[in-house]
Amino acid sequence: MRVRAGFTLASVVLALITLAALAPGLLTGSTPDAADALAALQGPSADHWLGTDANGRDLFTRIVYGAAPSLLAGLGATALAVVVGTALGLLAALGGRAVDEIVMRLVEIVLSLPTLLLALLVITVTGPGTVNVIFAIALYTAPSYARLVRAQTMVIRKAGFVEAATSLGLSRGRIITRHVLPNAFEPLVVLATIEVGTALVAAASLSYLGLGPQPPAPEWGAMLSAGRDYFSVAWWIAIFPGVAITLTVLSITVVGRHLQRRIS
Amino acid sequence: MSAPVVEVTDLHVSFPAVEAVRGVSLAVYPGECVAIVGESGSGKSVTARTLLGLTGEEATVTAGRLAIEGVDAASFSERQWRSIRGRRVGYVLQDALVSLDSLRPVGKEIAETLKLHRAVPRHEIPRKVIDLLTEVGVPEPEARARQYPHELSGGLRQRALIASAIACGPKLLIADEPTTALDVTVQAQILRLLAERKRAGQALLLISHDLAVVAKLADRILVMKDGVVVEDGTASQVLGAPEHPYTKALLAAIPEPSTRAPRAGEVVIRADGLVKTFGKRTAVDDVSFELRAGQTLGVVGESGSGKTTTARLVLGLLQPDRGSVEIDGLPWTGLSRERQRELRRHIQVIYQDPLSSFDPRFSVRRILDEALEVGGEPRKTRLKRAVELLEQVGLDDSVLERRPLKLSGGQRQRVAIARALAPRPRVIVCDEPVSALDVSIQAQVLDLLVGLQAELGVAYLFISHHLGVVHHVSDHVLVLKDGQVVESGAANQVLTAPSAAYTQELLAAVPRLDTNVSLARRAS
Incomplete structure (x- = not known):
């Protein structure tokens, strides 16, 4: 029963955040960049539910508008990692021994590096911005997908139904796209759902360090970072973006675990 | 005639979703083989497991009478059942590879039963294990006793399992599909072994889906379908003059050689x-x-x-x-x-x-x-x-x-x-x-x-x-x-x-x- 309640709550939170990302105008009448110097650093009130920042911008509005760029980085990085990881995993599993050796050793090298350090390195080379953040995160999350897909594929290619499809006369390509990949994908989807949360935190961390979207763009990590200097006088500037990140990641994890249980 | 080793009347076993056994009665006498034949889901294995108290917590068991060696077993506690298993009733399952502990040499496995029921003095156990393996026809028993189940052939494994089941000299041996996983020549050897046990006075309850296997061994055959005994009689009655349509269908289903006119194609x-x-x-x-x-x-x-x-x-x-x-x-x-x-x-x-x-x-x-x-x-x-x-x-x-x-x-x-x-x-x-x-x-x-x-x-x-x-x-x-x-x-x-x-x-x-x-x- 408790599990069910948690799942329902998480679903509602995710639905709201998705709505904020797709149609922020429906949740707030204001715009994220509307500065009002007279209303700077005000605490939560009826006019400003979550207070205002140093420039007098409404925090609630900025958090709602910040949903899209924040989610984009997490989702984008995960999507890219899944695509690249799947391709590498398939290549390793089906490309013969030599290819497998090369791909898997590369994967292990990436996995052995400290993740944040790797991301910092990439962004130092490419420069800050949402797209580069997505690349940096995908680079170090892709290897785990590659490993999963490789293992799945190796099991499935020995399955009875793959031999049956071979005997039927299906081409190798057909068998891979029609039978191997879809069956390998199920656990991948579960992993990806949970990993979106991790990617989201990673993206927020990079933004916090000033490597993500640049001001005045409303992004949760960047907002949290901006609130840092005012923490002793206006705690809400840093706390609420942090709460938004935490709630999102938590909800994604709860829903992901639920999916995982349903599938297995 | 001597008393039956096991006697059960009007046995009902039901699980939350299904009544698996409905009104089964049977008795097995020393030196007799009773066979229960039926397809999967007929209730034959559930019946057998009831005689070992192995139906599980979900099951509700009722019976007019359930007696093992004359002792009323209907209200046995789990502990009492444990003292019965192995000592009074031996159990042989279909797949010896699954039933034997894969991490223990088979000799140890057999010794375990002996130890558990204190059947023989401790220092005699090793010799008894060798005797048992010899009795079930395992060649080079000393060497085999030290081997692990996966190192033995299917036939030897099944023999080891039987040795373990008869270790404490149970009066009743229940064999649930004992030869189904075996090749035909090995199957014949195991059936011969069971026949020898029967001649030595062992009461045997044989569970099988295969009437032909049963025909070799059984004195009495019960045919089960959907939890009910549809036919019950001596082996020659059931096999020679079956009355129930289901028994006839089962007999007719045994593949017979067909004389086919050769057709020549390219x-x-x-x-x-x-x-x-x-x-x-x-x-x-x-x-x-x-x-x-x-x-x-x-x-x-x-x-x-x-x-x-x-x-x-x-x-x-x-x-x-x-x-x-x-x-x-x-x-x-x-x-x-x-x-x-x-x-x-x-x-x-x-x-x-x-x-x-x-x-x-x-x-x-x-x-x-x-x-x-x-x-x-x-x-x-x-x-x-x-x-x-x-x-x-x-x-x-x-x-x-x-x-x-x-x-x-x-x-x-x-x-x-x-x-x-x-x-x-x-x-x-x-x-x-x-x-x-x-x-x-x-x-x-x-x-x-x-x-x-x-x-x-x-x-x-x-x-x-x-x-x-x-x-x-x-x-x-x-x-x-x-x-x-x-x-x-x-x-x-x-x-x-x-x-x-x-x-x-x-x-x-x-x-x-x-x-x-x-x-x-x-x-x-």
Whole structure:
């Protein structure tokens, strides 16, 4: 029963955040960049539910508008990692021994590096911005997908139904796209759902360090970072973006675990 | 007459969802073998487990009387049951590999039972273990006792399991499908061993789906269906003059040799000197044969004889080290993968386990659609053809949207046959196609295969370890042993008057109903 309640709550939170990302105008009448110097650093009130920042911008509005760029980085990085990881995993599993050796050793090298350090390195080379953040995160999350897909594929290619499809006369390509990949994908989807949360935190961390979207763009990590200097006088500037990140990641994890249980 | 070792009247066992056993009564006397025969789900195993107190917590057990060696066992606690198991009632299961602890030498396993029930003084245990292994006919018992289950053959494992079951000298031995997982010659040895135990005064309760196995041993036979005993009588009554239609159906389902008029078609498959080695082991050693259109070539042999490797060579899933296969007079082995793929639809396959041969995400409609696509059927007519195929194999369009997991074993195999027929093949390789099915379903599927052959003229390469089944469907037979052909020829010739010693041995090992029983059956 408790599990069910948690799942329902998480679903509602995710639905709201998705709505904020797709149609922020429906949740707030204001715009994220509307500065009002007279209303700077005000605490939560009826006019400003979550207070205002140093420039007098409404925090609630900025958090709602910040949903899209924040989610984009997490989702984008995960999507890219899944695509690249799947391709590498398939290549390793089906490309013969030599290819497998090369791909898997590369994967292990990436996995052995400290993740944040790797991301910092990439962004130092490419420069800050949402797209580069997505690349940096995908680079170090892709290897785990590659490993999963490789293992799945190796099991499935020995399955009875793959031999049956071979005997039927299906081409190798057909068998891979029609039978191997879809069956390998199920656990991948579960992993990806949970990993979106991790990617989201990673993206927020990079933004916090000033490597993500640049001001005045409303992004949760960047907002949290901006609130840092005012923490002793206006705690809400840093706390609420942090709460938004935490709630999102938590909800994604709860829903992901639920999916995982349903599938297995 | 002495008192029964076990007596149960009006036994009912129900689980939350189903009443598995309804009103079963039976008694087993010393030196007597009572057999319970039925298909999966008939309640035969549940009945047996009740006599060991192993029905589980979910079950509700009621009985008019449940007595073991005269002691009322109806209200036994779990602890009392534990003192019964092994000491008063021994239990032998189907698969010794699963039933024996894989991390312990078999000698230790047997010693464990002895220790548990303090059957013999501690210092005598090692000697007793050797005695027991000798008693069940294990050669070199000292060496075997130190081996792990996976190091033993199936037959030796089963013997070790029996040794462990009889270690404490239980008056009653329950054997649940004790030979189902074994090759036919090994099966015969185990049945002989059980017969010896019976002669020595052991009460035996034998559970089996196979009337022919039971016929060798049982004094009394109970036929169960859906939790009810539908027929109960002496072995000769039940086998010779069955009264219940279900018993008759079970008897009729035992595959009988059929005398088939040889039909001469053109050669569709010619295998010439096939050799395949895996590492140092030669799996297939110089195997040659011809298969003609509309005919069936049966390939028999025990596990490890090279049957399945031969099938995979013919299917082009393996490349032979030497030798070749021709299909319709055209070369097949040695073709490029691409070229082979184009010809694959001419040679299709049916597996022992149809479920694993279907993509778990696919519905029956998609399974057939894919096979029809390969066969070049235009998209527009595929659904119509799929329904036709289903009708041909005795199913209707209600299964189209179902997934194989939701179908029964017989239905799955029918779908597998429909899929194999879809590309209109010349040859179908049937690899143990009925081994996983209940006997009555087995008979239906065999009849279906025979009927389809007469209708479509397709040739079968029929692989089975079951000689009765092979005799039932085959025109010609190939007997394999250790990868070599030991005998081949017309099915009737080879399987009634074999010339090779090995074939004779195989045939002698097949459990058979008595001749008078067969006659009675033909008359009915």
